[in-house]
Amino acid sequence: NAGVTQTPKFRILKIGQSMTLQCTQDMNHNYMYWYRQDPGMGLKLIYYSVGAGITDKGEVPNGYNVSRSTTEDFPLRLELAAPSQTSVYFCASSGLAGGRSSYNEQFFGPGTRLTVL
Amino acid sequence: AQRVTQPEKLLSVFKGAPVELKCNYSYSGSPELFWYVQYSRQRLQLLLRHISRESIKGFTADLNKGETSFHLKKPFAQEEDSAMYYCALSGIGNTPLVFGKGTRLSVIA
Numbered sequence: 001n002a003g004v005t006q007t008p009k010f011r012i013l014k015i016g017q018s019m020t021l022q023c024t025q026d027m028n029h030n031y032m033y034w035y036r037q038d039p040g041m042g043l044k045l046i047y048y049s050v051g052a053g054i055t056d057k058g059e060v061p062n063g064y065n066v067s068r069s070t071t072e073d074f075p076l077r078l079e080l081a082a083p084s085q086t087s088v089y090f091c092a093s094s095g096l097a098g099g100r101s102s103y104n105e106q107f108f109g110p111g112t113r114l115t116v117l
Numbered sequence: 118a119q120r121v122t123q124p125e126k127l128l129s130v131f132k133g134a135p136v137e138l139k140c141n142y143s144y145s146g147s148p149e150l151f152w153y154v155q156y157s158r159q160r161l162q163l164l165l166r167h168i169s170r171e172s173i174k175g176f177t178a179d180l181n182k183g184e185t186s187f188h189l190k191k192p193f194a195q196e197e198d199s200a201m202y203y204c205a206l207s208g209i210g211n212t213p214l215v216f217g218k219g220t221r222l223s224v225i226a
Contacts (some may be wrong), residue, residue: 042218104149104207108161
């Protein structure tokens with residue numbers, strides 16, 4: 001199993017451009033998440049999904065959109081890139097644990113480093 | 118509101134010295150607490166969770182509900198322990214994890 005994969009690894013955007021960060025997991029997990037990691041700020045939840053067709057906002061959703069058309073994929077869309085969106089973005093997933101679906105043990109992707117100039 | 122506080126941004130210790138990474142939480146119920154670790158150039162991964170009551174790579178963490186703490190401890194630090202450590206909390210009803218800001222542990226040879 002590849003686990004959680006993310007593309008691209010790095011990207012530089014100009015202000016106002018748009019892009020989609022891809023995330024795929026092959027563990028048949030129900031739950032998927034997008035976080036951003038800023039220096040000294042830890043991980044902040046952007047959006048999450050509890051299953052195909054279901055998404056919900058996290059702590060910092062403004063400026064982002066997501067969709068979950070399949071169990072495997074959870075792309076994150078930036079419509080109008082702003083310098084404040086310069087960050088490292090992590091996708092994660094979690095699934096059955098101890099016989100019940102759980103948010104608990106999350107498996108992370110390698111991250112996408114995004115710079116907006 | 119759920120909140121996780123890691124008061125130290127950076128903790129430097131000498132090899133062989135004891136390590137304690139502090140974590141305090143705010144939650145009005147019975148949470149599940151976790152420690153995640155991110156080694157250099159690697160992805161974030163689960164280190165341990167309080168319900169397992171296990172020792173991983175020599176690390177242990179005890180949930181103290183009275184002090185609302187979940188400090189991570191290791192009696193003798195190794196150079197390979199150098200990494201970023203995140204404390205995280207999950208509330209009742211399988212709510213998403215809330216992470217602290219992280220502590221960077223640097224073990225000096």
